[in-house]
Amino acid sequence: MTQVADSKQDRIARRQVDKFEARRTELAVATLHTLAELGYARTSLREIAQNSEFSHGVLHYYFADKRDLITEAVRQYEAVCVTRYDEVVARATSPGQLRDEFVAMFFDTLSEDATLHRLWYDLRNQSLFDSSFRADVLEIDSHREAMVWRVISRYAELRDTEPATSPATTYVTLDGIFQRALLHHLTDRPETVAEMRGELPGVIDLLVR
Amino acid sequence: MTQVADSKQDRIARRQVDKFEARRTELAVATLHTLAELGYARTSLREIAQNSEFSHGVLHYYFADKRDLITEAVRQYEAVCVTRYDEVVARATSPGQLRDEFVAMFFDTLSEDATLHRLWYDLRNQSLFDSSFRADVLEIDSHREAMVWRVISRYAELRDTEPATSPATTYVTLDGIFQRALLHHLTDRPETVAEMRGELPGVIDLLVR
């Protein structure tokens, strides 16, 4: 009897938790969009609420405070972003194909998800000032590094050679290129972006022996 | 007579302008320190004034508005930062010396001027959201690129070869490394920074044929 009651209560509790979590991520997504639009410095709770279908008060029902909310939004970002190149790696049969499709995807997400990417860089930078972001940022950064490494090490494999640098260096090189391309993309300088696109294959080749 | 009066007035006017400019840069420097300490998102005019010897009202006597003030501070930053490696280049007589001294200077300023550097990245990122910063940011970025190029092209010359990539790619590669090293430095992970230091010479060699 108690067992039945328990499992029933459990089911109820679980359902409530699920619902709670669902709404949390829903609000976190709204937060993500607001952050991507305005940047960290200008994002307020009322603005976030306006990008959702709720009023601003509800945010404190689902989140302890603003930091909690933004942290959750950052985690949402990670879910979106970190496996982007995996299918490219999976379907590649020749080094040339892998390189070309990687470059294509690279510049595709650059313009497609530009606001999300600038948000990521904004938050990573925020972590230079606010230590409470650092753990999450470092974790995401390491996932991005691993993602890049899967591409480059596979590329080296296909070319029957080895990467020329460590995962860390490989990552920061490509990330540096991405960051600058993003700046010029948002500054509306397509020529510069095109130039960088032209150079990227050469850089990739530089990254393997 | 009018001429004498004019030149005298001119002198007075010039002195006033000089004084005005001197105080402007004085306040811009205070702004720079505040920004480096708190980051863009948390820097207020009253906080800036507290880092100077004046009250907050004076800022609007010397600057049109907050943007004007911050823009001036950014220009101050540039004056500090953009010729850092020039003497290293000037005194280098062998490729090994140039490379070693560059690496040393690289990691020296990383820890010495860490807060200033994080400010730079903060403002560069801010320009992804606020177009009114972009012109200044792009200009400073191009100066940084030129600075790095002077080092690498000279290094190639000393080694009797050529740079392997364009100035832009060369810059973003080293800047990406710097940025990540800065993150780990501020996160208090000296091991990671040391690792990156160990790898930097190899990267430099990768950047020339």
Next chain:
DNA sequence: GCTTTTCCTTGACAACTGTCCAAGATTCTT
């Protein structure tokens, strides 16, 4: 259908923001 729990809105709060201004303090001119 009624009660209890969960969810959401609304308005208030204190603190903080950029901006402006009146009036005092300081410096310069004559």
Next chain:
DNA sequence: AAGAATCTTGGACAGTTGTCAAGGAAAAGC
């Protein structure tokens, strides 16, 4: 030394911020 120009202060302003709580709306449980 007196008057004029310049500089600086400190307070007021309107608007925004994160936070919270009282109470209504909706849903769930019985």
